[in-house]
Amino acid sequence: xxxxxxKRIAQTIFTAFLATASVFVLLRLAPGDPAASYAPPNPxxxxxxxxxxxxxxxxxxxxxxxxxxTRLLHGDVGTSFFFKRPALQVVMERLPYTITLAVAAILxxxxxxxxxxVWMARNANTAPELGANVGTIAGQSMPDFWIGFVLxxxxxxxLGWFAPxxxxxxxxxxxPTVTIAILQIALISRLVRREMVAxxxxxxxxxxxxxxxxxxxxxxxHAFGNSAIPVVTALGTRFAAMLNGVVIVEVVFKWPxxxxxxxxxxxxxxxxxxxxTVLVTVVLALLVQLAxxxxxxxxxxxxxxxxxxx
Amino acid sequence: xxxxxxxxxxxVPMEDRASAVTARLRRRSAAARRARYSTIKIWVGAICAGVxxxxxxxxxxxxxxDPIVGKLTESSVPPLSPGHLLGTDPNGRDLLSRVLHGGxxxxxxxxxxxxxxxxxxxxxxxxAGYFGGWVxxxxxxxxxxxxxLPLLLMLLLVVGLFGPSIIVITAVIAFAQWPEPARITRxxxxxxxxxxxxxxxxxxxxNRASIIAxxxxxxxxxxxxxxxxxxxxxxxxxxxxxxxxxAGVQRPYPTWGGIISDGxxxxxxxxxxxxxxxxxxxxxxxxGVNLLGDGLRDRTRRxxxxx
Numbered sequence: 092x093x094x095x096x097x098k099r100i101a102q103t104i105f106t107a108f109l110a111t112a113s114v115f116v117l118l119r120l121a122p123g124d125p126a127a128s129y130a131p132p133n134p135x136x137x138x139x140x141x142x143x144x145x146x147x148x149x150x151x152x153x154x155x156x157x158x159x160x161t162r163l164l165h166g167d168v169g170t171s172f173f174f175k176r177p178a179l180q181v182v183m184e185r186l187p188y189t190i191t192l193a194v195a196a197i198l199x200x201x202x203x204x205x206x207x208x209v210w211m212a213r214n215a216n217t218a219p220e221l222g223a224n225v226g227t228i229a230g231q232s233m234p235d236f237w238i239g240f241v242l243x244x245x246x247x248x249x250l251g252w253f254a255p256x257x258x259x260x261x262x263x264x265x266x267p268t269v270t271i272a273i274l275q276i277a278l279i280s281r282l283v284r285r286e287m288v289a290x291x292x293x294x295x296x297x298x299x300x301x302x303x304x305x306x307x308x309x310x311x312x313h314a315f316g317n318s319a320i321p322v323v324t325a326l327g328t329r330f331a332a333m334l335n336g337v338v339i340v341e342v343v344f345k346w347p348x349x350x351x352x353x354x355x356x357x358x359x360x361x362x363x364x365x366x367x368t369v370l371v372t373v374v375l376a377l378l379v380q381l382a383x384x385x386x387x388x389x390x391x392x393x394x395x396x397x398x399x400x401x
Numbered sequence: 402x403x404x405x406x407x408x409x410x411x412x413v414p415m416e417d418r419a420s421a422v423t424a425r426l427r428r429r430s431a432a433a434r435r436a437r438y439s440t441i442k443i444w445v446g447a448i449c450a451g452v453x454x455x456x457x458x459x460x461x462x463x464x465x466x467d468p469i470v471g472k473l474t475e476s477s478v479p480p481l482s483p484g485h486l487l488g489t490d491p492n493g494r495d496l497l498s499r500v501l502h503g504g505x506x507x508x509x510x511x512x513x514x515x516x517x518x519x520x521x522x523x524x525x526x527x528x529a530g531y532f533g534g535w536v537x538x539x540x541x542x543x544x545x546x547x548x549x550l551p552l553l554l555m556l557l558l559v560v561g562l563f564g565p566s567i568i569v570i571t572a573v574i575a576f577a578q579w580p581e582p583a584r585i586t587r588x589x590x591x592x593x594x595x596x597x598x599x600x601x602x603x604x605x606x607x608n609r610a611s612i613i614a615x616x617x618x619x620x621x622x623x624x625x626x627x628x629x630x631x632x633x634x635x636x637x638x639x640x641x642x643x644x645x646x647x648a649g650v651q652r653p654y655p656t657w658g659g660i661i662s663d664g665x666x667x668x669x670x671x672x673x674x675x676x677x678x679x680x681x682x683x684x685x686x687x688x689g690v691n692l693l694g695d696g697l698r699d700r701t702r703r704x705x706x707x708x
Contacts, residue, residue: 106546108551109546110550112552113550113555114554114555114558115560117555117558117559120562121558121561121562139596148512197599216431216434216435216438221438221441221576225442225445225692227687228688228691228692228695229684231691232634232656232678232684232687232688232691233683233684233687234638234641234642234645234661234680234683234684235642235643236641236645236658236661237640237661237676237679237680237683237684240661240665240666240676240677240680241676241677241680243668244668244673244676244677248668312423328548335551335552335553335554338554338646339551339553339642339645339646341667354557354646357557357558357561358647369554369574372551373550376551384602
């Protein structure tokens with residue numbers, strides 16, 4: 092168990108390194124002068140050169156990367172060109188907004204998708220279920236930014252129930268959450284249905300029913316208990332992906348999270364800020380994945396971490 | 402008391418009642434119903450997709466106003482106006498024409514992307530599944546690594562780097578999509594390579610490349626192609642998302658995501674059609690492709706069970 096965790100942490104560090112390195116190289120190859128975004132308007136060539144020297148942008152890329160890595164070990168990801176503050180600090184200020192949104196979205200998803208999927212499995216291949224099935228297909232077929240705009244047009248502009256953008260009060264979280272949840276509910280409920288159909292037809296369920304186990308227990312404790320691992324895995328993966336930035340939804344709703352931050356940083360060629368965002372979100376996403384994997388033995392005592400899964 | 406007992410008894414559930422309908426017949430009827438539903442899905446899907454694809458394919462033939470140069474006298478006309486079925490944008494450009502011409506770009510990118518990702522995915526997945534060993538390890542690690550990277554951000558970076566040409570956007574979408582066919586192909590090939598016909602062709606002295614290409618892949622192609630078809634839906638969505646974030650084919654050439662992105666500041670002013678109409682078109686196409694793929698997948702699964 093301990094070796095398993097250590098191995099996974101080593102993997103996490105390696106993947107984070109991979110992501111950081113590829114972003115680093117891509118950024119250096121990209122056209123556009125980052126010094127220009129730090130400089131005052133209409134800079135002279137001497138000013139630009141001074142800025143490049145200050146941030147080490149005149150060095151060869153391998154040297155820049157080495158400097159970056161050694162500083163990283165001291166917890167220093169660099170100073171944001173745009174905010175002129177430590178990049179890590181800027182990211183950390185935005186992170187709570189993204190986490191709040193991701194948690195709200197995943198909770199709503201789980202609360203709707205699991206009962207919906209179970210209902211669909213119990214009524215598999217009936218007319219109402221076909222309707223729900225088509226509904227979930229429609230749910231995963233709409234562009235998320237478009238769902239966001241339609242919700243804004245209806246609920247913010249026409250009905251005036253919510254502020255059209257940004258973060259004013261806790262009510263502002265409703266529309267972005269719904270936007271994210273529509274797609275996720277569609278995906279997760281279909282997974283729940285597939286798993287539950289397999290378990291509902293399994294012989295062990297017939298045995299349990301013949302022993303007089305109540306229908307509620309049959310469904311939730313027996314069948315769903317055995318469907319839980321893939322469902323929790325999927326929820327965990329989705330949650331981790333959201334931490335990587337619900338970029339589009341944050342842009343649509345001007346939600347002050349890391350996704351919105353990183354899109355602006357890309358446009359301003361704010362290298363340190365992009366690096367910091369990628370690093371923080373990738374590590375966070377990997378930790379969520381690790382936590383989900385550590386839950387497996389709790390859900391299914393047959394699972395021994397690090398043996399069969401290796 | 403005893404006389405009323407039957408009335409108080411809970412009604413016997415349908416499944417447990419003795420009747421001439423045996424469990425076997427009921428299974429058959431469920432299977433028949435499933436088959437019917439998959440046919441319904443295939444037809445509804447084909448119609449939804451066709452409603453979008455056919456006019457888009459004919460966009461250059463249909464008598465439409467120019468999608469790039471508009472008449473400023475007809476600025477922001479609402480839908481269902483004479484001459485402009487879906488209205489116009491603030492530059493007086495006909496929305497129907499823009500949506501259909503934009504659809505050509507979006508569909509070409511989507512089709513090219515799934516061809517590339519399908520070929521790469523099938524080749525990589527088949528090699529990993531058939532050879533195993535270090536080939537499998539390399540492919541599987543690549544798949545895992547890609548899953549843990551912030552994909553959309555990487556795609557935005559690459560488009561920013563190489564410029565938003567059709568080739569770059571296609572490559573980027575194909576890169577995002579190759580894991581799906583690769584994983585499916587690998588799983589199917591793992592099962593397939595243990596079958597007797599593979600051993601037989603090995604005994605006959607065929608080399609490994611031709612066993613994979615001429616014997617294994619044709620046997621799994623049907624199932625993989627359904628997955629690739631479903632990727633078309635994802636490709637169209639991804640392309641529109643990139644366009645929306647400004648990393649799509651550039652103005653003035655219309656794309657679906659671009660039209661929505663242009664309209665986003667305007668719906669506050671009541672010009673709702675610039676956002677809603679292209680979104681409905683995207684959704685219609687993607688629902689169509691998804692339903693079609695889903696129905697076909699149900700059907701291939703069933704024929705596999707039957708055989």
